[in-house]
Ligand SMILES: Nc1ncnc2c1ncn2[C@@H]1O[C@H](COP(=O)(O)OP(=O)(O)O)[C@@H](O)[C@H]1O
């Protein structure tokens with residue numbers, strides 16, 4: 001059921017309960033007030049005639065009934081005198097024999113009271129007036145029809161019922177308007193959301209109230225903006241990667257087209273095929289990195305305990321030849337500690353940083369790999385004495401495919417994806433990748449890994 005109707009139903013039910021409550025409370029208060037008025041009248045009337053009525057009490061029941069009949073006619077009621085034991089002494093209707101015991105609730109009282117009872121004769125008022133004479137104690141019982149009280153009560157109830165029905169009707173309409181007003185923003189949000197298509201992703205809605213709906217609208221707007229940003233990035237990434245892949249392909253095509261012309265020249269032929277193989281290797285590397293980049297989002301980390309020793313062995317095996325070839329010395333200063341990370345991914349990030357450090361260093365320089373454990377994190381630092389990064393390039397080096405102008409001269413195979421991948425891997429581990437650099441002096445990359453959150457060996461996360 002629509003929220004609007006749910007609200008309407010709830011509000012109407014509340015009004016209904018409230019009205020019934022008012023009806024019950026006001027009705028009973030009115031009845032009480034009315035009855036106490038009637039009681040007072042009856043008691044006053046009874047007291048006024050009591051002296052005369054009891055003149056023959058307890059000497060003669062016969063004479064007493066004479067008085068009772070006279071006043072009974074006057075007041076249009078039945079009068080019964082009772083003796084000290086509350087048994088009939090005389091009756092204005094002359095129906096009850098002397099000493100008859102009556103079974104009436106009002107007779108259980110000792111004080112002066114007035115009762116209203118619904119009987120087979122209609123609504124009746126019973127009034128009991130105790131009296132004391134020198135000759136003995138007794139009671140006067142007055143039984144009067146209370147039809148006018150009943151009629152008054154009935155009329156009042158009817159009036160109340162009409163008033164309540166009318167107000168209920170008004171409340172019904174009012175709660176419909178209120179629920180429509182309250183849920184209107186939801187309908188607007190739905191309408192605005194329905195406008196969003198894969199081709200048109202915008203969410204426009206002006207809303208003035210400051211409430212949860214406002215927060216919801218802000219959150220949706222933020223989400224749409226993020227989706228658009230992500231989409232833009234995807235598009236840019238796709239176009240850049242196609243462009244980057246096209247370059248080696250075009251070179252390869254050129255080489256292949258010229259290959260028949262150099263068939264006779266052994267030296268040229270060798271050179272061409274070597275070029276071809278280089279381009280293929282470069283392309284393969286780039287495709288591998290692209291695959292890794294697309295996979296990295298939503299990957300499940302397989303964390304395991306890794307020691308500093310393992311890191312050093314891995315890096316030494318992977319890079320000793322490259323370092324020798326580039327005449328760069330590799331130095332390790334790793335604090336002996338254990339940390340938790342996804343081995344494959346984490347080594348990939350370190351490899352990218354170390355490969356850069358070696359490749360962007362002139363011969364004779366040193367690359368130092370350090371690990372320090374401080375309060376809350378492990379800090380890996382890869383420092384070189386290489387070409388450094390110019391200030392204008394610094395903000396962009398983590399952007400996919402970005403390469404500084406002078407980078408190609410130092411590293412022809414580069415694709416500009418290495419740092420972006422390393423940064424994403426660091427962030428997947430809830431860590432950070434930062435850089436310190438001095439142009440033409442050297443660069444330090446710091447990969448920071450939190451300590452505590454890595455205790456669970458396998459953690460599922462997606463980012
Ligand atoms: N250690 C370093 N020293 C100097 N410049 C670096 C270093 N590491 C990265 N860079 C710069 O950052 C750019 C991006 O690095 P990266 O993403 O690894 O791509 P690639 O190495 O394939 O060019 C490089 O092209 C280079 O300009």
Ligand SMILES: [Mg+2]
Nearest residue numbers: 356414418419
């Ligand atoms: Mg690189």
